[in-house]
Amino acid sequence: MVPQTKILLIGIDGLMLQRAIDSGRAKTLARLRNDSFFSDMVVDLPTVSGPSWTTLLTGTTQEVHGVVDNDFRDHRLDSAPDLLSLAGGKFPELKTFAAAGWPPLIDPSDVGPVIATRISDQDAGRHSIFVRDGETNGYETVDVEVAHETVKTIHESGPDLSFVYCCGADEAGHQHGTIEGKYFEAIERIDRLVEMLRQAILNRCEKLNEKWLIVITTDHGHRDEGGHGGDSSQERASFVIAHGVGMPHPSWRANIKPHEIVGEILATL
Numbered sequence: 001m002v003p004q005t006k007i008l009l010i011g012i013d014g015l016m017l018q019r020a021i022d023s024g025r026a027k028t029l030a031r032l033r034n035d036s037f038f039s040d041m042v043v044d045l046p047t048v049s050g051p052s053w054t055t056l057l058t059g060t061t062q063e064v065h066g067v068v069d070n071d072f073r074d075h076r077l078d079s080a081p082d083l084l085s086l087a088g089g090k091f092p093e094l095k096t097f098a099a100a101g102w103p104p105l106i107d108p109s110d111v112g113p114v115i116a117t118r119i120s121d122q123d124a125g126r127h128s129i130f131v132r133d134g135e136t137n138g139y140e141t142v143d144v145e146v147a148h149e150t151v152k153t154i155h156e157s158g159p160d161l162s163f164v165y166c167c168g169a170d171e172a173g174h175q176h177g178t179i180e181g182k183y184f185e186a187i188e189r190i191d192r193l194v195e196m197l198r199q200a201i202l203n204r205c206e207k208l209n210e211k212w213l214i215v216i217t218t219d220h221g222h223r224d225e226g227g228h229g230g231d232s233s234q235e236r237a238s239f240v241i242a243h244g245v246g247m248p249h250p251s252w253r254a255n256i257k258p259h260e261i262v263g264e265i266l267a268t269l
């Protein structure tokens, strides 16, 4: 059994999609929003990166994964494997890749990580990770490194299932608010990275006749003044875009919930 479709999941932390599109600074995301499966989503409380990404990436809720904050104390990630691990269990020869600059998602020496390190799969060439520290070095540069490594990996080996993560918009939202200026500059930078990733996939589809699915989501929104964690609809607002390349856009169910995306992705492989 080999997967029929290759999938890239793009996580954009703290992205207020409609505000980004309305600003005119997110041209790629605007095009994908209108030419894909699309659904709004409402994320669970608290609207915090740790629990929300864990839900999105493991397909379980907080009752199962136990992540309630960004410290990951008392987490139960052992009973909530990430989607790359789950997919590797379904297809033993599957190749997976993850690149991220927020250490709890991926860094084996940090809390978590949500994406299991899977040393033996790495040794066997079935899994690879690209770990950066945006908390220390800033996401403006780290997001670029992460996206470029993902493009290189897609180009060279076309993994079956990949996760790539950018956090520059969230960082700018916290520092400057989400009404004007820096938040939208950060979104424009990330939008260009998304376009670069899309192009890398288009190139493979044209050359190799592959089927790809690009999935994009976020973990929470922001308040106008910047910051999140509360229960306002603005902070809870998320979305999912699922865009087929070389294949039709999927028809996932409307009003999909954050913990249901993993199941849809695994069913698409």
Ligand SMILES: [Zn+2]
Residues within 6 Å of the ligand: 013, 014, 048, 049, 050, 170, 219, 220
């Ligand atoms: Zn976040």
